[in-house]
Amino acid sequence: MKLFAFTKTADVSDAVKGASSSDTAQQGAKIRFVAGGTTLLDLMKLSVETPDTLIDINRLPLDKIETTRDGGLKIGAMVRNADLANHPYVKSHFPVLSEALLSGASAQLRNMATTGGNLLQRTRCVYFRDTAFACNKREPGSGCPAIEGENRTLAVLGTSDSCIATNPSDMNVALTALEATIIIKGPLGEREVAIDDFYLLPGSTPHIENVLKPGDLITHVVVKGLPSDSKSVYLKLRDRASYEFALASAAVIVQVEGGKITRARIALGGVGTKPWRALEAEKTLSGAAANEANFRKAAEDALRNAKPQSQNKFKIELSKRCLTHALKMATS
Amino acid sequence: MPATKDKSNSPIGRATKRIDGPLKVTGSAIYTSDHNFPGMLYAVPVGATIANGTIAKLDTKEAEKMPGVKAVFHRANIGQLFRVAPNSDFSAFSDEDRPPFDDDIIRYYGQYVAVAVAETFEQATAAAEAVKVTYNEKKPNVETLLSADSKVHVESERGDAQKAFDDAGLKLDVTYTTPAETHNVIELHSSVAVFDDPNFTLYETTQGVVNHRNVLAQVLGVEPENVKVISKFLGSGFGGKITPWPQSAIAAAVSRKLRKPIKLVISRKMTFHAAGHRPRTQQRVRISADEKGKLTSLQHDYLNHTAILDDFKENCGECTKYLYSCANLRVTSALAKRNIGTPTSMRGPGAVPGLFATESALDELAIKLKMDPLQLRIINEPEKDEGINIPFASRHLIECYKAGADKFGWAKRDPRVGSMKRDGLTLGWGMAGASWIAERWPAEVAVELRNDGTAKVSTGTQDIGTGTYTVLAQVLADKVGLSMDKVEVVLGDSSLPPGPLSGGSMVTASLIPAVSKAAEKVIGTLLAAAVKTPGEKYFGVEQKDMTYTEGKVHKKDEPASAGISFQKVLNAGNFKFLTGKGSSSTTFTAKPKVSMHSYGAHFVEVTWQEEIARLRVNRVVTVIDAGKIINPKAGRNQIEGAVVMGIGMALFEHTHYEPSKGAPLNSNFADYIVAVNADVPALDVHFLEFENTELNEYGARGIGEIGLAGFAAATANAVYHATGVRVRNLPIKIEDLLATT
Incomplete structure (x- = not known):
């Protein structure tokens, strides 16, 4: 870890101003916000991130969970994962979000990690995290040893010749199914971005992971209320029972009427280079009978374009089973 | 002269809290x-x-x-x-x-x-x-497929195994592998x-x-x-x-x-680099049996990777030669050089990966024979150590199998694959035997009786977290007849009398005779002091007429209550302390007269949820005979800890050496997967305490390693029973179980 300057602010505009002179808000940024620090400090210790300046935003007044008029949520960026997961209204009205959060990390990490920080969680690809190796995400143009190397846990959807790194978050998978909106305050003012547009596919620029520009600060995440007859589930599959990133996960929100699915919203985790909205599966299920055969068909459609690597072919089947079972759980 | 003792008051065999526990839970233990x-x-x-x-x-x-x-x-x-x-x-x-x-x-x-x-x-x-x-x-060469770079060494041979194998109708020729595993202790290697x-x-x-x-x-x-x-x-x-x-x-x-x-x-x-690891092993097992299940041949040929400069052998054939009765046997070892740091011992070296292979092979053979795997083991129970043709000192493996089967409910097992269900889950039941050496290192200790009425034992061994401080306190308290709060244990300093390595599960067995002798010595000195201090009660009494009972010096022909405390003797004679030294010798010899080992059995239930490919260890019964258990609380902790490690070995642990640069890439706790609490069901541990005094007067043997031996095989056997998939390459991964469906 190299030396860095450390400043604190309790004011959103101050924070935005402080970071606006950074060269980038993406990999290698010289100025970084730090909240829970559960990803950033780890990466700094590994010299994967080497900022000159950290702006501590823990005191920003963004730590409220508000319910909106339509029964939705406005979540402050500084709300800790533990607080969001255990909030009574979130538990009762957005079980998919609560379950996703509680399936991630450990109690200690959830006590520190924030909503805004989790949106920006970085991949666990071992090559990204080790500066002795090439990595297009860390050092653009240096190559991707994962494609020929250790890729058991890496992505099968949204990959490119430059990068196959998985987005490891659980929360973001639930938020993607919930069609969350991310509110960003930047040097030019405030803007709203749909979560599916927030994340970028790696393509030939895997070091650019999202739409954030220098000075941009995530202030809130907004989720619309769910119809009262919808059921939601988050299912996560992994090697061990706890404290591990997903090999495959699924967030599903479904409405069933007279044995037929009227609407399904689905996102997959652990398999994509970004939280993966499965629109094909949603289409398959729309108006279809709520039975296992259709669930499996939807899962086949969701993974139709999956591209396996040398070690992770099994994740395609695992992801299909995960989605099929999650749909079964949500409709039973 | 052993201290006479009222057995009911003896701390030996009593579940005893760690005497260093308060230091550790308050953060005052200095690491x-x-x-x-x-x-x-x-x-x-x-x-x-x-x-x-x-x-x-x-x-x-x-x-x-x-x-x-x-x-x-x-x-x-x-x-x-x-x-x-x-x-x-x-x-x-x-x-x-x-x-x-x-x-x-x-x-x-x-x-x-x-x-x-x-x-x-x-x-x-x-x-x-x-x-x-x-x-x-x-x-770099970090290739996982191993071939011999060294001379193949014949570890044990009897009869003509190859001929018997060739002639056999019912046989199995399979290869098992265990991956490199890294110890991953919580306390990092540190030097000040x-x-x-x-x-x-x-x-x-x-x-x-x-x-x-x-x-x-x-x-x-x-x-x-x-x-x-x-x-x-x-x-x-x-x-x-x-x-x-x-x-x-x-x-x-x-x-x-x-x-x-x-x-x-x-x-x-x-x-993960320069601090040792359990090397990868590759073990070919050829085994044959007659139609009744009697083994007719057993060949166990194993390789392990080692460093370029160091020849570290993972002795996978450790148990093979004595565990089963078989007239035709051949066990060989060889090394494969790799650009990997030097391997070292990891809990149960040799026996642990070795038993994964042989105890899996026995299960596979039992399936071929359509025989209960427990029955197959009973049929092949030897009467003597056929490896070196000497009697067993204390072998109660059958008792372990039977007690475990009884507690587990093994008799209710339906052998058909995938046939047992509960709550929508498929159950798999598997079992395996366990064994580990029972030996002594050389050891020296000093025992002091002090003028404040306390006693101290000191030796240059160390407590690696297993409870040596407490066990030694129990032994000393027993030997000098004092309560636990009156004894002190001093360890962890090379300037003390040289004590044993904490390796091989041998510290307790090694120290007991040494403490016993040291206590005997210091009590002799105490009695001499009592009869030589002018003006005192026993001045002039013949020393041979004196004895010592629970802290008191007295004449043999009078009750202990009539005697005087050793503290009084010391103070009357103006002694700060009296010291006795004792030692015990190693039992490693070229020609042992009896075969000394501990034995055990694991019974494992896994649950398999095919629709989401979820495998969990759901229930474990482990029965161990390691002789007298000095401290059942610490003892149980050792076996439970080993089983937790066994779950990791069976399902998770694997150090990956990246092929292009040879780096162990999963070198952190997020990527090197060990069992977490949620992976561990309630563990049912039982000790059968067949006391055998070959090693020491209490009949105590070691328990640090045996709990891991055989566990991975019992799990793999259970996984086969649930899924029909025989996994011969550890760890058992989701992709192994998805492959056939």
């Missing part, structure tokens, strides 16, 4: 890296980022100019470090023989090439990163070195203070008298701290160079 000294500097090593090649250039200029940096040492300026002499009695041995910085050749990833020293840990870390090393890089010319005091994390002292004296080129090694508490060792690793010599050498105390704590990542 190695907790030691701080005025003027102390921090050292951080630089590891090679290639696994094969040579150093072309080592540029330290930038690093040396960084804030707080005192020096950067490497081969050219660290001073001479020496090689450890060949050693056959474990008194001065090191698994990695090469002293650090010995040449410019890189043979494994992470090999230390330099060390940065600075005022703070952070400064030293930054400087270590700033050291620029360029290499002449060659492709204090050089006070000409003496070194080395605070270390070691499972052998005396061995560590003897090794470091050689590496530093000084007399053992000039080296003192301290290791009061360990955050576990699991074999990974039996012999010194290069960071220890580096810290000491830097301390000598700079004349300052040096703290060197390696990172989690570095523990």
